[in-house]
Amino acid sequence: MTTATTTQAGNVCRTALAGAALILAGAAGTAQAQTNVAIYGLVDAAIVGERGGSGGKVTKLTSGASAASRIGFRGTETIGNGLSAFFTLEAGTKIDTGEIDAAGTIFNRQALVGLKGSFGAVALGRQYTPYHNTLVKVIDPFSTGYAGTAKNLFPHFGSNIRTSNTITWASPTVSGIDMELAYSAGEQTSSSAGRQFGSAVGYAMGPLALRLAYNNKNTTVAGANATGRNILLGANYNFGPVKVHAGYGADKGVGSAPLGNPNNPYGGVRPTPSLDGRELLLGFSAPVGAGTLLFSVMHKDDRTAFDQDASSWGVGYLHALSKRTGLYAAYAHINNRNGAGYTVANNTEAGTGHTGYNLGVRHTF
Template identity: 75%
Template sequence: MKLAAAIALALGAATAHAQSNVAIYGIVDAAIVGERGGSAGNLTKVTSGAGSASRLGFRGSEDLGGGMSAFFTLEAGTKIDTGEIDAAGTIFNRQAFVGLKTDLGSVALGRQYTPYHTTLVNIVDPFSTGYAGTSKNLFPDSGTNVRTSNTISYASPRVNGVDGELSYSAGEQTNIRAGRQFGGAIGYATGQLSVRLAYNSKNSDVVASGGTPAVDRTLGRNTLLAANYNFGWIKVHAGYGIDKGYNAAPLGNANNPYGGVKPTASTDGRDYLLGFSMPAGMGTVLGSVMHKDDRTSFNQDANSWGIGYLHPLSKRTSLYAAYAHISNKNGAGYTVANNTESGTGNTGYNLGMRHTF
């Protein structure tokens, strides 16, 4: 009922204020997903959002004059396989923000993506963090590394190929440092080359409350150097990440997916990715190899590779197939994920369809 009321309100706003340039958009994505190698056994299912998370969104802008405009985005995640909202108790859980844009850049407030995540999506990962070959398999692209609430962000205009972004998420506790997260990125793009450096800092402290003592933890920090180059016949992608501190690199599936030695999230690790995307007939072939170098005493390293093919049926509709495999070392617990699920085993495949509107 809440989602229906919100949609009706947004539709009403779009009709009554057409001059505000309001648009309805979305993605409908469903796939047959196979997972192999986990202790729970083999699993085959129908999943929503293996390639790109299914969603329904509203975005718009209004020219305020003098080179200034207002903008907003409200985006709800949906599960195509069941028709449910993808996060219980929420409506616009994916994005919800409002902001102002001028010639000096844009400022937005609300629930937003982190600079770390957008760097992975737009520069590093040929799979754009989706499908079985996703960088989520080894890179820490989950939780608040992806998006944060209570966020103030700034994005600069691009000048001579250079642009930057900053974000600050308030922890909203009595200690201003507790629970806060901030990050940024600076990039350079010209012709066929794109390079970007992103940083993320996460405070997981909790202040004392009543008889509950305070919890102090080390900062979780992520640094990501990203680049890609388009040769025309092939586009090459590369990424190098440094993850240090508490909760810097949470496991996608922390539920001991392989039995035996319980995997431990790395607090000192390095992530490497080399990938490509290239035209093949009417479609596109994607591929990547990754390595996780865990520098803690557990030494839980992992290697991963993935391959995929995207076949367009039109500008809005495409079919896809993807396959990936992970080799875990010393009890590491990395699983083959997709855009919306963390996975249950070290091998996985997707056969799906994606439509945008």
């Protein structure tokens, strides 16, 4: 795609997004009695430094180091007999350039509509996976953001985060127990090509939260379908001032653990994505002063013949200026072994080296 074509596509996306915002804002004003519509968002920007890659030292301004910048629209309508309808349309944006964060798309983060009742909630559209929900809400004290993100070693890129053409069911919570099911159609010539499904079951009561998730996806390799599987078990326990986090992952098969940065960031022999691996995370979050201290350590055990293991640690501090605005600083380092290619990422970028830091500001609305 030429630069002119890309610019034109970006202009069209921004115009369409602005039009959608006006339409939905108008709908919120005229249909308040029937439908509750809210506009929400997050604006995040940071100075990001990366070290240790073959490209040398990198210092840049990045959008979404803690959480991706976005604007969204969500609403509900009470239909009656305990039934309600709901929708979400959420677009990502890059604060450093003002661009839509995915070329050719607008509501690339979430786009769904569904019904909710005594049976739970059923939704159709582009949605988060049960695997992602388990990692971000239960296991990772960094909530998959900042330099200390679990993305550094846990397989959490691409379709492990969200999928298109997806049908989900979320159960009601009964005695602290709930379930998730998700099926994403590949919509290719073969009904199984590109398809993905997942599930999760969790328990949350008082200070304890437990969750077990499963993910299964088909990847086309040399014209044939190959299956990758992920199992994720996580827990956290709130002791009062300190919340302790733990997670264990097991990955097996083609595409089960893609590298965050597949572009051979360290040079030399290209690292090989693991087809059989395990991950372990231990961490905590604790209030300190006017903010929150975050810390985690992780280990990747590659059980293939390449034995490309890795270990990492990360620390961060989030300083609240108000209920909606805060400053943050984060640092992480990875120790790669036997030519492993893991890089220090943040919420929106895969990273280019084994060491990274973030200094940023974020505001929610």
